[in-house]
Amino acid sequence: MLTLQLLVNGIALGAAYALCALGFVLVLNATGAVNFAQGDMVMAGGFVAIALVSLWPVPGLVLLPAVVLITGLLGLVFSAIGYFPLKSRPPVSVFISTIALGVIFQNVAMVTFGPEPRATPPLLVAGNVDVGGLTVSIQAIAVILIAALLVGGQHVLLMRTRLGQSLRATAQDREMAAALGIRVNLMIALTFALSTALAGVAGLLLANTYFVTPTDGTNYILKAYIAATIGGWGRLHGAIAGAMLIAVFEVMFPALPLLIPVLPVAIHGMFSQTSASIVLYLALLAVLFLRPQGLFGEIAQRRA
Amino acid sequence: MSRRALISGLMPFAGLACLVAWPLVFNSPYDLRVFTLVGIYSILVLGYQFIFGHAGALALTQGAFFGIAAYVTGILGAKFGWSFPVTFPLSIVAPVLVAVVVAIPVLRLESHYFALATLGIAQVALLIAIKWESVTGGANGLAGVPGIGAFGLVLPRGYPTLAFVWGIAGVCALVAWWLMRSLRGRAFQLMRTSELAAMSIGLDTARLRFLAFLLSAAFAGIAGALHAHTLRVVSPEVLEFHVMVTCLTMAVIGGRTRVVGAFLGAFLLVQLPEWFRFLEHYYLIAYGGALLAMIIVAPDGLVGLLDRIGARLGLRPRHTLPAPVPLPSAAPEDVTAEVPLLSVNGLTKRFGGVAALEDVSFQVDRGEIVGLIGPNGSGKTTLVNIVTGLTPADAGEVRLMGQDITHDPAFRIVQRGVARTFQLIELVDDMTCLENVAVARLTKLGAGFGRSRSPTEVDAPFGLAKRQAAHLLERLGMLEAAFEPAGNLAQGLRRRLEIARALALEPRLLLLDEPAAGLNEIEQQDLAIRLKGLRTSGLALVVIEHNVPFLMAIADRLVCLNAGRVIAVGKPSDVRADPNVVAAYFGAQPADGLP
Numbered sequence: 023m024l025t026l027q028l029l030v031n032g033i034a035l036g037a038a039y040a041l042c043a044l045g046f047v048l049v050l051n052a053t054g055a056v057n058f059a060q061g062d063m064v065m066a067g068g069f070v071a072i073a074l075v076s077l078w079p080v081p082g083l084v085l086l087p088a089v090v091l092i093t094g095l096l097g098l099v100f101s102a103i104g105y106f107p108l109k110s111r112p113p114v115s116v117f118i119s120t121i122a123l124g125v126i127f128q129n130v131a132m133v134t135f136g137p138e139p140r141a142t143p144p145l146l147v148a149g150n151v152d153v154g155g156l157t158v159s160i161q162a163i164a165v166i167l168i169a170a171l172l173v174g175g176q177h178v179l180l181m182r183t184r185l186g187q188s189l190r191a192t193a194q195d196r197e198m199a200a201a202l203g204i205r206v207n208l209m210i211a212l213t214f215a216l217s218t219a220l221a222g223v224a225g226l227l228l229a230n231t232y233f234v235t236p237t238d239g240t241n242y243i244l245k246a247y248i249a250a251t252i253g254g255w256g257r258l259h260g261a262i263a264g265a266m267l268i269a270v271f272e273v274m275f276p277a278l279p280l281l282i283p284v285l286p287v288a289i290h291g292m293f294s295q296t297s298a299s300i301v302l303y304l305a306l307l308a309v310l311f312l313r314p315q316g317l318f319g320e321i322a323q324r325r326a
Numbered sequence: 327m328s329r330r331a332l333i334s335g336l337m338p339f340a341g342l343a344c345l346v347a348w349p350l351v352f353n354s355p356y357d358l359r360v361f362t363l364v365g366i367y368s369i370l371v372l373g374y375q376f377i378f379g380h381a382g383a384l385a386l387t388q389g390a391f392f393g394i395a396a397y398v399t400g401i402l403g404a405k406f407g408w409s410f411p412v413t414f415p416l417s418i419v420a421p422v423l424v425a426v427v428v429a430i431p432v433l434r435l436e437s438h439y440f441a442l443a444t445l446g447i448a449q450v451a452l453l454i455a456i457k458w459e460s461v462t463g464g465a466n467g468l469a470g471v472p473g474i475g476a477f478g479l480v481l482p483r484g485y486p487t488l489a490f491v492w493g494i495a496g497v498c499a500l501v502a503w504w505l506m507r508s509l510r511g512r513a514f515q516l517m518r519t520s521e522l523a524a525m526s527i528g529l530d531t532a533r534l535r536f537l538a539f540l541l542s543a544a545f546a547g548i549a550g551a552l553h554a555h556t557l558r559v560v561s562p563e564v565l566e567f568h569v570m571v572t573c574l575t576m577a578v579i580g581g582r583t584r585v586v587g588a589f590l591g592a593f594l595l596v597q598l599p600e601w602f603r604f605l606e607h608y609y610l611i612a613y614g615g616a617l618l619a620m621i622i623v624a625p626d627g628l629v630g631l632l633d634r635i636g637a638r639l640g641l642r643p644r645h646t647l648p649a650p651v652p653l654p655s656a657a658p659e660d661v662t663a664e665v666p667l668l669s670v671n672g673l674t675k676r677f678g679g680v681a682a683l684e685d686v687s688f689q690v691d692r693g694e695i696v697g698l699i700g701p702n703g704s705g706k707t708t709l710v711n712i713v714t715g716l717t718p719a720d721a722g723e724v725r726l727m728g729q730d731i732t733h734d735p736a737f738r739i740v741q742r743g744v745a746r747t748f749q750l751i752e753l754v755d756d757m758t759c760l761e762n763v764a765v766a767r768l769t770k771l772g773a774g775f776g777r778s779r780s781p782t783e784v785d786a787p788f789g790l791a792k793r794q795a796a797h798l799l800e801r802l803g804m805l806e807a808a809f810e811p812a813g814n815l816a817q818g819l820r821r822r823l824e825i826a827r828a829l830a831l832e833p834r835l836l837l838l839d840e841p842a843a844g845l846n847e848i849e850q851q852d853l854a855i856r857l858k859g860l861r862t863s864g865l866a867l868v869v870i871e872h873n874v875p876f877l878m879a880i881a882d883r884l885v886c887l888n889a890g891r892v893i894a895v896g897k898p899s900d901v902r903a904d905p906n907v908v909a910a911y912f913g914a915q916p917a918d919g920l921p
Contacts, residue, residue: 056442107622114384117441118578118621125571125614133607240567244449247442296457303446310443311431 025281026156028273034162034231036269037169041224042242043249043261044176045217051193051256052213053105055116059124061243063100063218067093067225068234069131071142082145082226086168093222094215101214106207124239131236139233142226165227172223173262176216189213248306254316264317272298341586349488358484359556360600365491366552367592371576372495372502372585373545378574379582380506381538382518384441387428389570390448391421391543393455395550400468400560401461410555411476417554418547425543429536445567452565467561474555491552495589498545503585505541508788511583512765514538516754523752525716527766527831528740568610575617581629590628645809648760650797651790653832665728667692667866668713668744668835673722675708675890682708684890686722690835695857695867697877697898700887701910706870707749709887710837714746715739726835741769745833747824749840749870755813759804759823762812763795764788766830798826802856818849822856829860836860837868842876854879874902886910 046060070092074085104119145164150157180186191199192209200206224242225234246261249268253260274281275298279290309317349361374388395417402413424447432443455462462468473480474490481487506514517524517531524531554560563569576595581587599609624631668690675683683705690696698706711717713724715736723732731739753762771787799805802822807815812823821841828836841857842850850873857867858880871877877884877898884901886894888910894901901907 058441103618111625114382114441115621115625117384118574119618121571121574122614122618122621125568125617126611129607129610129614133611237567240445240449244442244446248446251443294457296453299453300450303450306443306446307428307431 023156024277025274027158028277028281029270030156030158030162030166032270032273033266034165035228035273036266037166038224038227039242039245039249039265039269040262041169041172041220041227043246043253043265044173044258045220046243046246047250047256047258047261048193048213048220049217050250052189052210053109053116055105055113056120057104057214057217058117058120058243059100059104059127059239060217060221060246061241062124062127062239063093063096063221064225064228064242065131065234065236065238066096066127066218067222068142068229068238069135069140069225069236070222071226071229072135072140072234075143079143081147082143082230083164083168085143086145086223086226089222089226090219093225094219096222097215097218098211100218101211105210105214124243128236128239135236137235137237139235140229141233142229144230145227159231161230168223168227172220176220179216185212248302251306252309252317257316260316268302271302275301345492345589349485355484358488360596362488362491362556363553364589364593364596365488365495366549366556367573367576367596368495368589369498369545369552370549370573371580371588371592372498373542373549374573374577375502375583375588376506376538376545377535377542378577380511380514380518381535382514383433383535383539385444385539385542386441386570386574387425387444387447388542388546388573389567390444390451390565391425391546392550392553392569392573393448393565394421394424394451395547396554396560396564397455397462397550399551399554400471403472403554404468404470404560405461407472409472409476410474414548414551417551418544421543421547421550422540425540429539433532433535433539448565448567448570452562455562455565463561465562467559467563469559471554471558471560473558474552487556491556494548494552498548499585499589502545502588506583509765509768509771509791512754512757512761513768515583515757516762516765519754520752522716522748523754525736526714526740526746526748526752527827528737528769530735530737571613571617575613575620577627578617578625579620579627581627584627584629587627587629594628647805647808648789648793648796650800650805651793652797653794653830666690667694667727668868669725670709670713671723671725673709673712673724674720675705675712675717676720681890683712683719686887686890686892688885688892688895690866690868692834692866693861693864694883695861695869695881697881697884698868698870698887699872699874699877699884699901699907702872703889704887704910705890706887707839710746710839710868710870713739714744714837740831740833743832743834744837745828745831745835746837747821747828747839747841749843751820751824753812753820753823753827756811758809759799759812759815759826760792760795760808762823763798763826763830764791766827767791767794770830770832795826795830798829799823801829802826803852817844818846818853821845821853825856833865835866835868837870839870840872841869842871842873850876878902 042060042064045063046057049055049057049060067089071082071085071089074088100123104123105116108115108119144161145168146160148161150159151163180190188199188204189209189212191202191204192206193213196206199209228234245265245268249264250261251264252267253262253264276293276295278293279285349358352361370388370392377383377385398417398420399413402408402416428444428447432440456465473483474487475481481490513524513529514534516527517529517534521531550564553564572595576591577588578591579594580589580591595613602609602612605612620627626633666689670689671687673683673686674681686705686709688696698709700706708717712719715731715734715738719732723730725731726739726742726744729742731742734742767787768791771791796805796808799808802825804819804822804826807819812820815823825838825841841853845853854876857869861867869877869881881898883896884894884898885892886901886904886907888906893906893910894904
């Protein structure tokens, strides 16, 4: 029972990670550049929600469209400053410019909201429900549902709409897309907007349970990166699977002594949040070393 | 000496004078400590320049190495009471060891993977520092770190500590300058522009990057240890990401590859926030803004900016063409002439299910020009890539003068005497033609990393390399372009420059991948004459071309590939008339001849 409960929490966390990782990979595919501030956009989403709720105290779900809109706009600004002036330079330049933007976001948040952890309002209401003898928090279920909806919506957008076709064409081969009359720069700007909006929603979803502080970005970008690496660099579905795997591991690992009572008490201390992060990182190194194409991928992709 | 030369010659002394005057003028204890920190950060950035600037890899570990060293000094000093002569070396060794372990899986990755993978180390180190309270003091850190000292004597704060730190910074600067001067610096420039080209001149790029990474870690170790001694406390702050961001910003703002840039960046970014302290967190926003502005406006940093201003004012010394010196004539070969220069036997390569090469065999003799033809996708470039060690073969062997080189790494095959050019030209666009060629003399002149030379001949290899490069440019009829940046050249000259660079390796065999592509007819004729001239020295050429008339004019033999198989070998006229060859180019129906 406890296992199942933890599993639900893990999936909820993973759903939010997946949104962040998805945005990360979308920009990566469209521009070949890493957006290092993707984690800071998660943080920004959390604080945008907190700012909104202080003006207008409503449940998180009502705030969702506003968060999408504001963080999406932020993404447009972001691409205008951090990407377009550098698009013909080596990708490392964009990496550095996004680090710089991340630092700016972080400290703007620090100046505005202070260093203390804050929480966003729950999506619907606080509390738990009983599902077949399983006590689950309403927030976790809502998070999973909303993330699933967004991932599905993103899939439909990319696969079933004309805009999505243009976005994919741009990611695949920019010059070819331009030759076909697609407005490549607009598509890239929209990809940034989509990516930061996804991260922003992740911030709204996460910050109720896990709080948000201005320096959280580094943690989230690492998670997005590990998810993208485990899932196979540049693969959307891989990144989602990777995010789930990480999150479930993160939630389960510290609870292992409870789940497996036969573990000797002497080593219980080894199972903490900290050691979970360390094991995760070592796993990342192992994946990089043994399967650079990711756990699920077959083709190794080279991206300069 | 002209006035200009005088001014540029006096600049370093003026800089040095400012450096000495600064702590004499701003001499409160607080000012002195801040200036000591400038020295410490300079060392950190000097180290970071190895991996980020020279090797061109965006590592995000420098902050972690710094913090790890600070903790080693802190723990050993405050908890165990060990003193500087023991803790200092250990503080350098610790981050270097971490670097070695991390480098194995991470260093071969491309930039993005690399940057993010290295960031993880910093996060893990920070977590450990906070959680492992019994050793690290947790979130509060450790107080009571001893000052720099030995045998019961401790350097007082203020001037003595400052002088010591700056003395070490001076030594570090000299080491950094010495390691990256002349040919080596250019070799790193080539490597970060084009890894492929670096391998093609015989550089072991993986090893160079590894050494750069270890040097970065060692310098970070020095800086971290000194930081702990200066502040007398260590806290998790030294491991936080903002240390890394600060270091990166210093390198970008000062300049990524120049010693002066490290000091300039460290000075500005340590001093300015001190003056603007009233801005509190806003100064970090300004950091971010400055980093962003610099990366967009002046990616070479302030040093690059000053250079450009200096060049506009005419402060640069004028280029004088070095007197050309021919390369040493090839040593007599110890192998009997019966062994062919190159023999390829039964080479097979599959990509997935597709056979790119199927049982390919042929030979090349000394002084011979062999043309390699075949329709697109017939495996020509794959063949060259296997011979030069860029792609591993599935089966078969490649022998050079009888010796098996099938499994040698690319750089070693180059060192054995196989040079190549690329279909898509790989040159350093902002380096002069002369330097583009001179850098290929690195391995032959023995100025490689880690090889010592006596200080009296500091620049001797570079000077000689340039003179030899001038000779090669002359031979290819492009000496007048010697000081032109390679990026300014027309296509025909770029091809020739790449050939000159390949010749600088003193090869026995030169593989040219579509040398006539993109050349007009006059340029093609010129190239044909020059290529024929090359074999007088016994050099053999393998020329991949689609342009059959061009090959007819120069080749002794043609080898024709189709769908990964050799379908014809022999005299150009015979191969051209071969029905199989005609069929390969035109489909099943035989035609009158090839275009």
